[in-house]
Amino acid sequence: MSDLSGYFDYNATTPMSVVAREAWHEACDRFWHNPSSLYREAGMAKQELERCREEVADHLKIDEPERVIFTSGATEANNAIIRYLAETREGKLLVSAIEHPCVEAPSQSWFGGDRCHEVSVSSETGVIDLGEIKAQLEKSTVAAVSVMAANNETGTLQPWQELSELCRAYSVPFHSDAAQWIGKLPSGELESCDFLTGSSHKFSGGKGVGFMVIPEGSDDFNGLIGGPQEGGHRAGTENLPAVMAMVAALLDRSDSHLNEVATSSAASRDSFESKMITMGMMLIGACGPRLWNTSMFVLPHTRNLKWLTRLSQRGFSVSTGSACSAGRGNPSRVMSAMGLDYEEMGRVMRISAGWDTSSEEWDALAAAIEEVAADLAQ
Numbered sequence: 001m002s003d004l005s006g007y008f009d010y011n012a013t014t015p016m017s018v019v020a021r022e023a024w025h026e027a028c029d030r031f032w033h034n035p036s037s038l039y040r041e042a043g044m045a046k047q048e049l050e051r052c053r054e055e056v057a058d059h060l061k062i063d064e065p066e067r068v069i070f071t072s073g074a075t076e077a078n079n080a081i082i083r084y085l086a087e088t089r090e091g092k093l094l095v096s097a098i099e100h101p102c103v104e105a106p107s108q109s110w111f112g113g114d115r116c117h118e119v120s121v122s123s124e125t126g127v128i129d130l131g132e133i134k135a136q137l138e139k140s141t142v143a144a145v146s147v148m149a150a151n152n153e154t155g156t157l158q159p160w161q162e163l164s165e166l167c168r169a170y171s172v173p174f175h176s177d178a179a180q181w182i183g184k185l186p187s188g189e190l191e192s193c194d195f196l197t198g199s200s201h202k203f204s205g206g207k208g209v210g211f212m213v214i215p216e217g218s219d220d221f222n223g224l225i226g227g228p229q230e231g232g233h234r235a236g237t238e239n240l241p242a243v244m245a246m247v248a249a250l251l252d253r254s255d256s257h258l259n260e261v262a263t264s265s266a267a268s269r270d271s272f273e274s275k276m277i278t279m280g281m282m283l284i285g286a287c288g289p290r291l292w293n294t295s296m297f298v299l300p301h302t303r304n305l306k307w308l309t310r311l312s313q314r315g316f317s318v319s320t321g322s323a324c325s326a327g328r329g330n331p332s333r334v335m336s337a338m339g340l341d342y343e344e345m346g347r348v349m350r351i352s353a354g355w356d357t358s359s360e361e362w363d364a365l366a367a368a369i370e371e372v373a374a375d376l377a378q
Contacts (some may be wrong), residue, residue, distance in 0.1 A: 004354065005361050010293060011152050011180060011352035014179070016245065022246035027135075027241035030064065032104040035238050038231060046219065049240055052247045054237075056211060059250055061191045068252035069212050069233045070243050071223070074179040074199035075102035075293070077212035080223045081175055081195045086267040089173070090116050091141030095336040096128050096158070098151050103177050104333065107146065115143070123339030125288025133163065137170045142183055144173040149190070150183035153334045153350055155294025164192040165347070173215065175223040178218070182375035187257035201300035204355075205249035253355075261355050266292040268359040272351075275366045279373060284338055284348070293300030293354065298340065302376045307349060310372040316365055319350040 002119045006014060028046070033039075035046040050065070057065040071077045083106060084091065093111045095103065107116050117136060121128050127146055137143060145167050149160050162175050167174035175195035182190070183203020190196055196213040200206055205317055214221050228237020273283055273295055280300040288364065299307055304320045317367075335345045353362070 001066065002354075005364070005370035007317045008351045008353055008357070009319045010354045010366060011155075011202075011350065013201050013207065014204045014354065015226070017207045017249050017252060019252045020205050020245040020249040024241045025243035027244040031240050031244070034149055035130055035240060044080060045073075045240055049238055050245065052240075052243050055247050055251060057221045060187055060196070061189075062213060064216050066231055067213050067218075069214060069223075069230045071197075071210050071212055071234055072239075073201070074100075074177060074197040074212075074341065076171045076224065077197040077210055078175075079237075081212060081214075081273060082106040082198070083110050084221055085144045085173065085175070085195075089117070089143035091143040092136075093137065094119055094145045095141050097121055098126065098128075098144065098154075098156070098334045100152055100177060101147055103146055103148065117264050118198060119147075120167045120241055121156075121337050122288070123337075124285075126154045126285035126338055127288050127309035128158055128163075128358075130159065130162060130166070136164060137166065137172060139343075143166065143341055143350070144175055144195075146175040146177070147178050149178040150184070150291050151334060152180050153332065154296050154338065155180075156285045156350070157185075157289040157291065158329065160193065164194075167194075170190075170196070171214070179210075180291065183250060183253050185260065186258050200246035201248055202254060204209075204239035206242055209246050213248075219229050262292040263269055264281060265353060265355075265357065266357055268357070268362045269293065269295055269353065271359070272362045272366050274278075276369070284335075284340070293352050293357070296350040297349060298344050299349055301347070303346045303348050306376060307372055310375060311365075311368055314368045314371070316368050318365075319352070320348060 014220060031045040031048050033042040033045045035049045041043055053068045054065045056068045077144045092115045094108055094117050095107045097120055119132050120126055133145060145163060147158050147163055150157050164174045173194040177197050178190060179199040179202050182198040190351045194215045199210040221233050223234040229235055229238060282298040285297040308318060308320060332345055335348060
């Protein structure tokens with residue numbers, strides 16, 4: 001078994017892949033110059049940067065590569081987009097009740113008060129209420145709609161295709177945080193989203209880099225700070241080694257490969273979940289479509305931190321929820337939206353596997369959880 005055999009927290013972060021490391025080293029050796037400088041070597045770095053931009057655009061089926069803006073990650077990108085929408089659009093923002101903090105926080109900050117309307121999700125499936133969004137579009141002035149593609153805690157998939165079409169019918173911009181979707185599922189028609197964000201470390205490309213896609217003709221879009229880089233949309237010297245590593249990792253996840261992984265890994269996950277149900281655990285969002293790698297459930301007894309510690313001692317890394325919220329002791333917005341009470345939230349555990357996680361590794365985790373359950377029940 002590999003060094004990662006006990007790692008089940010891929011929704012928090014992923015190890016850098018071999019192809020990403022190779023691309024990063026190549027960039028550090030050959031393309032370390034500032035792409036904005038004017039001499040020949042810098043020009044080569046600039047060409048490589050633009051090649052990466054075109055690769056991302058091609059992967060997402062976007063005809064205009066200049067719509068792809070490289071950032072430090074999805075957090076920066078989401079904050080910049082929400083701020084831009086608040087400053088340039090009239091009306092309220094419709095945002096789902098299960099958004100990641102990097103969307104929820106700027107939504108409250110930039111829209112706030114009456115301008116930010118939270119849309120509920122089904123407590124059974126975790127899927128957003130399309131009817132509520134349509135009703136708001138019909139009766140209110142809506143600045144934009146922001147709904148993530150896949151939830152980081154439950155793994156629930158959202159109907160972003162339908163949302164994109166609905167928003168287009170009402171001439172309202174649609175934004176989707178696709179950090180958990182990209183690299184795990186085929187890109188499909190993500191290019192239909194007006195604003196789109198992704199994060200490299202969610203698909204083995206390394207931390208501190210990501211991208212956003214903005215609509216064609218958004219000449220007035222600028223990031224959180226001003227500057228000439230990235231077409232004037234995002235200031236700061238481009239981190240070309242990180243960008244090259246991200247693109248290498250992204251292209252390494254072909255649609256055919258992801259389809260194969262989704263089929264085989266979902267079967268292993270489902271088998272694991274059957275064992276958890278037998279042990280008296282309650283699966284969250286089990287009735288809805290989910291990422292193939294994610295399983296979230298309420299433990300039958302004892303607070304989750306004790307389970308996490310005992311499993312860690314046995315060599316297994318799992319999570320109590322979003323890594324961005326872990327350790328704060330605050331109720332999870334996602335769990336609350338899914339209908340859990342405060343006591344149940346303290347018994348939640350999230351399992352998220354990787355592309356190479358084997359059925360044997362899922363079985364080993366199940367056996368370890370069974371051991372811990374016996375220990376804690378004494």
